[in-house]
Amino acid sequence: xxxxxxxxxxxxxxxxxxxxxxxxxxxxxxxxxxxxxxxxxxxxxxxxxxxxxxxxxxxxxxxxxxxxxxxxxxxxxxxxxxxxxxxxxxxxxxxxxxxxxxxxxxxxxxxxxxxxxxxxxxxxxxxxxxxxxxxxxxxxxxxxxxxxxxxxxxxxxxxxxxxxxxxxxxxxxxxxxxxxxxxxxxxxxxxxxxxxxxxxxxxxxxxxxxxxxxxxxxxxxxxxxxxxxxxxxxxxxxxxxxxxxxxxxxxxxxxxxxxxxxxxxxxxxxxxxxxxxxxxxxxxxxxxxxxxxxxxxxxxxxxxxxxxxxxxxxxxxxxxxxxxxxxxxxxxxxxxxxxxxxxxxxxxxxxxxxxxxxxxxxxxxxxxxxxxxxxxxxxxxxxxxxxxxxxxxxxxxxxxxxxxxxxxxxxxxxxxxxxxxxxxx
Amino acid sequence: xxxxxxxxxxxxxxxxxxxxxxxxxxxxxxxxxxxxxxxxxxxxxxxxxxxxxxxxxxxxxxxxxxxxxxxxxxxxxxxxxxxxxxxxxxxxxxxxxxxxxxxxxxxxxxxxxxxxxxxxxxxxxxxxxxxxxxxxxxxxxxxxxxxxxxxxxxxxxxxxxxxxxxxxxxxxxxxxxxxxxxxxxxxxxxxxxxxxxxxxxxxxxxxxxxxxxxxxxxxxxxxxxxxxxxxxxxxxxxxxxxxxxxxxxxxxxxxxxxxxxxxxxxxxxxxxxxxxxxxxxxxxxxxxxx
Numbered sequence: 001x002x003x004x005x006x007x008x009x010x011x012x013x014x015x016x017x018x019x020x021x022x023x024x025x026x027x028x029x030x031x032x033x034x035x036x037x038x039x040x041x042x043x044x045x046x047x048x049x050x051x052x053x054x055x056x057x058x059x060x061x062x063x064x065x066x067x068x069x070x071x072x073x074x075x076x077x078x079x080x081x082x083x084x085x086x087x088x089x090x091x092x093x094x095x096x097x098x099x100x101x102x103x104x105x106x107x108x109x110x111x112x113x114x115x116x117x118x119x120x121x122x123x124x125x126x127x128x129x130x131x132x133x134x135x136x137x138x139x140x141x142x143x144x145x146x147x148x149x150x151x152x153x154x155x156x157x158x159x160x161x162x163x164x165x166x167x168x169x170x171x172x173x174x175x176x177x178x179x180x181x182x183x184x185x186x187x188x189x190x191x192x193x194x195x196x197x198x199x200x201x202x203x204x205x206x207x208x209x210x211x212x213x214x215x216x217x218x219x220x221x222x223x224x225x226x227x228x229x230x231x232x233x234x235x236x237x238x239x240x241x242x243x244x245x246x247x248x249x250x251x252x253x254x255x256x257x258x259x260x261x262x263x264x265x266x267x268x269x270x271x272x273x274x275x276x277x278x279x280x281x282x283x284x285x286x287x288x289x290x291x292x293x294x295x296x297x298x299x300x301x302x303x304x305x306x307x308x309x310x311x312x313x314x315x316x317x318x319x320x321x322x323x324x325x326x327x328x329x330x331x332x333x334x335x336x337x338x339x340x341x342x343x344x345x346x347x348x349x350x351x352x353x354x355x356x357x358x359x360x361x362x363x364x365x366x367x368x369x370x371x372x373x374x375x376x377x378x379x380x381x382x383x384x385x386x387x388x389x390x391x392x393x394x395x396x397x398x399x400x401x402x403x404x405x406x407x408x409x410x411x412x413x414x415x416x417x418x419x420x421x422x423x424x425x
Numbered sequence: 426x427x428x429x430x431x432x433x434x435x436x437x438x439x440x441x442x443x444x445x446x447x448x449x450x451x452x453x454x455x456x457x458x459x460x461x462x463x464x465x466x467x468x469x470x471x472x473x474x475x476x477x478x479x480x481x482x483x484x485x486x487x488x489x490x491x492x493x494x495x496x497x498x499x500x501x502x503x504x505x506x507x508x509x510x511x512x513x514x515x516x517x518x519x520x521x522x523x524x525x526x527x528x529x530x531x532x533x534x535x536x537x538x539x540x541x542x543x544x545x546x547x548x549x550x551x552x553x554x555x556x557x558x559x560x561x562x563x564x565x566x567x568x569x570x571x572x573x574x575x576x577x578x579x580x581x582x583x584x585x586x587x588x589x590x591x592x593x594x595x596x597x598x599x600x601x602x603x604x605x606x607x608x609x610x611x612x613x614x615x616x617x618x619x620x621x622x623x624x625x626x627x628x629x630x631x632x633x634x635x636x637x638x639x640x641x642x643x644x645x646x647x648x649x650x651x652x653x654x655x656x657x658x659x660x661x662x663x664x665x666x667x668x669x670x671x672x673x674x675x676x677x678x679x680x681x682x683x684x685x686x687x688x689x690x691x692x693x694x695x696x697x698x699x700x701x702x703x704x705x706x707x708x709x710x711x712x713x714x715x
Binding site: 069070073074076077094097098100183184185186234235236237238239244247248251253254387388391392393397400401404405423 | 464465466467468546549550551552553568569570571572573574575576579658659660661662663664666676678679680681682
């Protein structure tokens with residue numbers, strides 16, 4: 001055989017190996033930020049990351065919160081799961097329970113040294129000697145209103161329950177509902193009821209030893225107060241999810257609503273007057289400390305493959321870099337708040353036109369978030385049974401027992417605790 | 426004769442094998458799952474025996490949901506039959522535009538469920554919905570009504586929406602049945618002096634009955650299994666007032682993380698539906714022979 005032919009043959013034989021050596025590490029991220037503009041923003045960041053890291057290809061596959069609790073365990077059991085999966089605190093114990101999670105304690109410690117995480121965001125994922133997800137962003141519940149509406153009615157921004165109820169009553173006039181609050185058996189209602197509970201001294205659902213303490217006088221009082229507020233809410237509040245509350249506020253059918261953020265709909269579907277949009281902390285029973293529900297969203301690292309795990313870590317590090325982090329949070333300006341100290345100051349966060357426009361509101365939301373709580377994840381104690389309690393929306397179910405079935409609050413709360421015990425078995 | 430039977434078996438074998446693969450195997454898996462204590466997909470599985478069946482059959486929630494499912498099926502059957510029969514009788518007449526009407530009537534049926542849900546959710550909303558202002562302006566109600574705010578109004582509203590979606594399909598089936606009735610019979614009845622009601626009672630109804638029987642069986646099986654509209658509109662609420670059996674099964678499996686218990690309910694529901702289908706088809710066979 002002629003040398004040139006031998007060389008050609010050798011080159012041909014080596015091609016597959018060469019191609020294999022250059023095959024980039026492919027990692028998939030599942031997130032539940034489905035609106036097209038959020039998907040587009042995540043894609044922009046992925047494109048930038050992929051361009052800067054030729055050996056890695058990140059792909060996103062948007063999912064749905066309604067399905068992910070069932071889909072993720074099934075996909076992982078079938079070996080078809082993602083390498084990274086966004087999470088809220090009560091989702092992580094489910095995947096940990098089936099052995100799908102690897103502790104990322106060292107990685108979080110490393111990131112913490114660099115960016116300084118908000119402690120409560122890390123605590124929500126810290127238990128059983130591990131940290132099971134990397135915090136990415138925070139969401140906190142707030143009280144939203146129009147300053148002009150309150151001024152016209154001669155109502156001050158409420159800070160106590162008494163003032164809140166009185167304001168809702170005064171503002172309920174001319175077909176307007178004074179206070180829009182949900183009573184659906186759904187996550188949004190869990191969130192708003194807990195926001196009231198945590199402002200009425202009923203923050204802890206568990207004792208230090210993991211025993212349920214949902215049935216207590218503070219919880220009962222919180223439900224009674226919520227029922228009182230509900231009389232000033234639209235008649236279909238029992239079927240509300242987040243969208244209906246925002247629509248009610250945007251259309252001026254509700255004077256006040258409890259919501260993570262209304263900025264986007266207010267800006268695009270209502271008058272968009274930043275000077276008139278008011279946001280305040282959720283009123284507390286006595287007007288002293290104002291708490292709120294806070295969701296530290298995070299990303300779980302699922303890959304068992306070392307190269308993919310390394311690539312996933314690189315991508316998460318990239319997202320948390322201040323230059324990129326603001327752009328990531330502003331996939332929905334005003335909704336996702338930073339969980340790192342340098343992220344809270346990042347130029348990339350504050351430079352967004354929407355954030356600029358609603359700067360004072362966002363500053364208030366960030367401030368309110370400092371007193372963030374999440375049921376089942378308070379005081380540094382986390383009990384995995386909270387996943388089933390949250391999954392079945394028992395906090396919201398208890399409310400429906402009171403406002404739909406007409407049970408007294410004390411009986412409903414006792415029944416709620418019994419249900420929590422039943423589903424925790 | 427034996428050769429013909431063998432040939433028939435050979436010819437239907439591929440279809441039977443296909444059905445066994447896509448229906449039989451999952452059903453066997455569901456039965457196996459119902460005898461274990463799996464909580465989430467991929468979780469550990471210990472053998473429990475009949476414990477799940479005992480637990481489910483003694484649970485109030487299971488029987489409440491079964492009762493709601495039966496009411497759901499009957500409510501839908503009644504409303505859909507009335508709407509579909511009325512429309513089918515109109516479309517069976519000859520008038521200008523009848524061909525277009527026959528095509529357009531199917532529109533609500535072909536609209537995807539999610540779109541149906543969004544349309545009705547916003548039509549019935551108290552904030553910006555169209556129905557409530559109309560009811561208030563017409564003086565029918567004083568203030569906006571929460572259609573999904575009480576168990577019975579939510580259930581009735583769901584039956585209405587589901588029937589609105591499905592009745593065109595039933596109407597077309599009925600129309601096909603009406604087309605099979607010979608015109609001569611009506612002609613002869615007219616000559617004998619029968620009025621419209623008598624023609625309907627003596628000709629249309631008896632000759633349409635076999636079609637209605639088949640539709641009742643298919644409709645019951647389809648209605649019983651409806652999950653999407655209920656879940657998307659009320660998620661089984663308020664206060665469990667619309668939690669039919671499919672909703673309870675989904676909640677148990679994917680909200681309560683009790684996969685085996687949900688599989689037990691599924692097996693029981695399948696047995697109930699199979700028993701109904703066998704009794705109903707035998708009854709139809711018998712009435713056909715008569």
